Amino acid sequence: RACNLSACSSKLAFSQVHPMWQEPLAIPGGDRQSPIDIVVRKSVFDPQLRPLKVQYDPRTCQQIWNNGYSFLVEYDDTTDKSTVKGGPLEDQFRLCQFHFHWGENNAWGSEHSIDRRLFPAELHLVHWNSDKYSLFEEAVIEENGLAVIAVFLKIGKRHEGLQKLVDALPAVRHKDSLVEFTKFDPACLLPENIDDYWTYAGSLTTPPLTEAVTWIVMKRHIEVSHDQLAVFRSLLFTSAEEQVQRSMVNNFRVQQAVKGRTVRSSFT
Numbered sequence: 443r444a445c446n447l448s449a450c451s452s453k454l455a456f457s458q459v460h461p462m463w464q465e466p467l468a469i470p471g472g473d474r475q476s477p478i479d480i481v482v483r484k485s486v487f488d489p490q491l492r493p494l495k496v497q498y499d500p501r502t503c504q505q506i507w508n509n510g511y512s513f514l515v516e517y518d519d520t521t522d523k524s525t526v527k528g529g530p531l532e533d534q535f536r537l538c539q540f541h542f543h544w545g546e547n548n549a550w551g552s553e554h555s556i557d558r559r560l561f562p563a564e565l566h567l568v569h570w571n572s573d574k575y576s577l578f579e580e581a582v583i584e585e586n587g588l589a590v591i592a593v594f595l596k597i598g599k600r601h602e603g604l605q606k607l608v609d610a611l612p613a614v615r616h617k618d619s620l621v622e623f624t625k626f627d628p629a630c631l632l633p634e635n636i637d638d639y640w641t642y643a644g645s646l647t648t649p650p651l652t653e654a655v656t657w658i659v660m661k662r663h664i665e666v667s668h669d670q671l672a673v674f675r676s677l678l679f680t681s682a683e684e685q686v687q688r689s690m691v692n693n694f695r696v697q698q699a700v701k702g703r704t705v706r707s708s709f710t
């Protein structure tokens with residue numbers, strides 16, 4: 443079993459133009475929505491933030507599938523084999539999947555931005571609080587239920603670790619396609635230094651948009667090649683049966699109001 447979007451993805455119509463889907467105008471009482479622009483000079487250094495402790499076991503990697511928003515690499519989250527703790531987190535969180543958001547070109551694509559700087563893509567490693575809950579679907583509605591690590595992608599040298607994933611993408615070109623995908627260590631997608639990050643209380647950026655996420659946004663980016671990102675853009679939002687095929691690009695949510703929230707930094 444691995445967490446997946448189908449449990450909570452609602453049938454939202456895609457609009458033809460940005461943003462990628464016709465989202466509800468505002469989440470009722472939404473005062474901690476994501477993504478946001480991180481204004482560095484307004485972030486507050488918190489010396490009590492500890493280093494993140496990430497422990498991933500590649501043997502928990504199970505499959506990759508196209509859910510019509512992004513492609514998800516799903517992990518077996520029935521045990522505490524792949525976890526994150528420390529940093530801003532009070533509890534231990536279990537990895538259930540990772541996915542990306544990207545643009546139609548290299549000028550934009552990330553969901554968060556740093557002083558308005560957008561990146562061509564953004565990785566999300568999704569974890570749920572296994573100290574307090576027993577399923578992702580339970581944790582997803584709790585204010586301390588989820589922790590998502592975000593890593594920006596920049597165009598540069600080829601990312602050797604990513605290539606195994608890139609090579610599997612043609613097999614999940616269409617919405618609802620799925621293939622077995624094993625022995626992938628997501629730690630290879632983290633920057634060398636994971637001690638420098640921003641953290642804030644936010645929400646999921648795709649349905650169910652619940653305000654359950656402790657965001658951990660890495661200061662350091664990783665590099666992928668232009669050709670690797672081009673394969674992301676070869677994916678489709680649409681299923682094989684649909685008449686009109688639409689490229690999976692610009693699958694990011696519009697940025698949301700900060701509404702008085704404080705973004706803390708683990709570094710000065």
Ligand SMILES: NS(=O)(=O)/N=C1/NCCS1
Pocket residue numbers: 446447566568590645646647648649650651
């Ligand atoms: N992009 S995101 O990670 O904030 N959104 C999600 N929705 C359901 C699982 S992860």
Ligand SMILES: [Zn+2]
Pocket residue numbers: 541542543566647
């Ligand atoms: Zn995401």
